[in-house]
Amino acid sequence: xxxxxxxxxxxxxxxxxxxxxxxxxxxAMSNFGVSHLRLVNPYAIAFREARSAVGAxxxxxxxxxxxxxxxxxxxxxxxxxxxxxxNRALQHPLRSLNQAGKAIHKQLxxxxxxxxxxxxxxxxxxxxxSYCHWLLHIPTQENHISMNLAQAVAVCxxxxxxxxxxxxxxxxxxxSKDSSIERATAGDNEQIIRxxxxxxxxxxxxxxxxxxxxxxxxxxxxxxxxxEEIDAKVFLGMMRQIGxxxxxxx
Amino acid sequence: xxxxxxxxxxxxxxxxxxxxxxxxxxxAMSNFGVSHLRLVNPYAIAFREARSAVGAxxxxxxxxxxxxxxxxxxxxxxxxxxxxxxNRALQHPLRSLNQAGKAIHKQLxxxxxxxxxxxxxxxxxxxxxSYCHWLLHIPTQENHISMNLAQAVAVCxxxxxxxxxxxxxxxxxxxSKDSSIERATAGDNEQIIRxxxxxxxxxxxxxxxxxxxxxxxxxxxxxxxxxEEIDAKVFLGMMRQIGxxxxxxx
Numbered sequence: 191x192x193x194x195x196x197x198x199x200x201x202x203x204x205x206x207x208x209x210x211x212x213x214x215x216x217x218a219m220s221n222f223g224v225s226h227l228r229l230v231n232p233y234a235i236a237f238r239e240a241r242s243a244v245g246a247x248x249x250x251x252x253x254x255x256x257x258x259x260x261x262x263x264x265x266x267x268x269x270x271x272x273x274x275x276x277n278r279a280l281q282h283p284l285r286s287l288n289q290a291g292k293a294i295h296k297q298l299x300x301x302x303x304x305x306x307x308x309x310x311x312x313x314x315x316x317x318x319x320s321y322c323h324w325l326l327h328i329p330t331q332e333n334h335i336s337m338n339l340a341q342a343v344a345v346c347x348x349x350x351x352x353x354x355x356x357x358x359x360x361x362x363x364x365x366s367k368d369s370s371i372e373r374a375t376a377g378d379n380e381q382i383i384r385x386x387x388x389x390x391x392x393x394x395x396x397x398x399x400x401x402x403x404x405x406x407x408x409x410x411x412x413x414x415x416x417x418e419e420i421d422a423k424v425f426l427g428m429m430r431q432i433g434x435x436x437x438x439x440x
Numbered sequence: 441x442x443x444x445x446x447x448x449x450x451x452x453x454x455x456x457x458x459x460x461x462x463x464x465x466x467x468a469m470s471n472f473g474v475s476h477l478r479l480v481n482p483y484a485i486a487f488r489e490a491r492s493a494v495g496a497x498x499x500x501x502x503x504x505x506x507x508x509x510x511x512x513x514x515x516x517x518x519x520x521x522x523x524x525x526x527n528r529a530l531q532h533p534l535r536s537l538n539q540a541g542k543a544i545h546k547q548l549x550x551x552x553x554x555x556x557x558x559x560x561x562x563x564x565x566x567x568x569x570s571y572c573h574w575l576l577h578i579p580t581q582e583n584h585i586s587m588n589l590a591q592a593v594a595v596c597x598x599x600x601x602x603x604x605x606x607x608x609x610x611x612x613x614x615x616s617k618d619s620s621i622e623r624a625t626a627g628d629n630e631q632i633i634r635x636x637x638x639x640x641x642x643x644x645x646x647x648x649x650x651x652x653x654x655x656x657x658x659x660x661x662x663x664x665x666x667x668e669e670i671d672a673k674v675f676l677g678m679m680r681q682i683g684x685x686x687x688x689x690x
């Protein structure tokens with residue numbers, strides 16, 4: 191099947207409030223061959239009974255719940271957030287869905303990818319964004335930018351399935367440059383971020399009361415490095431040693 | 441706007457049973473710049489109050505009701521039906537959504553086009569099909585072919601809007617992602633490398649006699665980060681503060 195590659199795609203619904211949307215998102219996943227659903231703090235546990243999940247009961251049963259975005263994406267090598275916003279000064283690179291599809295396919299050979307969708311009312315927060323390598327938006331009308339959650343999931347997965355199918359991959363057996371690179375997982379990056387933050391606190395870089403801001407700043411920075419797995423290990427080792435030294439001195 | 445062409449597209453919901461789906465279909469139409477909604481024998485007149493029609497109230501108010509498919513498509517020059525079925529002996533030409541998008545665009549200059557969606561349970565009937573010039577299907581998994589009505593509308597309109605846009609990007613001459621990114625200079629990187637090395641020495645990461653090896657290791661690492669100019673500045677600031685602290689302590 192042309193869609194088998196989407197096995198490594200993980201759909202993450204962050205704080206979804208409407209069980210119907212959860213069910214409909216699950217149904218769209220079944221339609222397009224995506225099987226990993228994760229929920230971060232879903233509003234109602236009732237999601238498993240979502241009536242609209244026609245033909246997606248099994249997928250819903252195997253859905254996993256997490257308390258935080260960090261935990262939900264820990265084993266993913268690429269984390270992509272979805273947003274309706276496009277003119278606000280976003281701190282992250284922003285791609286349209288069309289471009290995003292290509293970028294995501296390049297990385298799918300390399301490991302698990304998380305695609306984050308925010309809650310119905312407010313979408314993803316800046317805090318959620320800080321876990322993302324980059325963001326995607328679905329090109330919609332300027333005066334009606336905000337899509338229904340489950341429809342946004344369907345459109346994104348359609349585009350990913352669609353752009354997976356053309357001969358692009360079949361034409362040559364040639365591996366794209368990116369496919370041979372092992373990226374660090376979100377969990378690896380998070381360890382680096384924690385260690386860096388600790389060093390920054392000990393060194394006085396983090397001013398009192400700026401902890402949350404600095405955490406986002408550090409996370410954004412490290413994710414933008416787009417670390418390879420091997421580099422992440424080296425860098426973490428360095429940061430740990432520096433952190434250890436700073437602790438000794440205090 | 442790139443979507444203005446879709447003004448001549450008419451979405452026809454045939455015997456929809458769920459007001460939520462009608463509302464959600466209307467919302468997707470708003471998202472993608474399609475304004476003509478027609479309903480053939482909707483199950484409940486309550487559709488105008490459909491709660492899920494966020495931002496699509498006006499569109500719903502102007503929706504037209506018809507008793508038959510024939511009346512609903514009377515002023516259209518092309519009538520396209522949607523179906524999940526693909527292996528049954530259909531009497532009509534069948535195109536995948538991707539192909540259909542191109543064909544529909546070719547005709548949009550020539551006049552109004554109707555896109556028919558059937559009821560949630562059974563879709564379009566053979567009788568409905570008889571009004572169609574040809575049929576389209578959304579490529580879905582063999583074992584989960586049937587999509588939610590409103591999601592199918594969203595996906596179809598996304599594809600039509602998407603395939604209407606391509607030239608726009610080419611003509612704006614917008615810069616590709618990479619060309620608009622300012623990378624850090626070698627000089628910027630070198631400052632980071634120096635600062636990092638100093639911190640590594642102070643912290644004991646650099647063992648005696650391994651200075652040259654470690655310097656190469658650090659440089660390779662930092663250059664592989666392929667830092668953007670803006671990130672390099674932030675990172676250098678962090679490393680300098682950490683380095684300053686380590687000097688204080690010694």
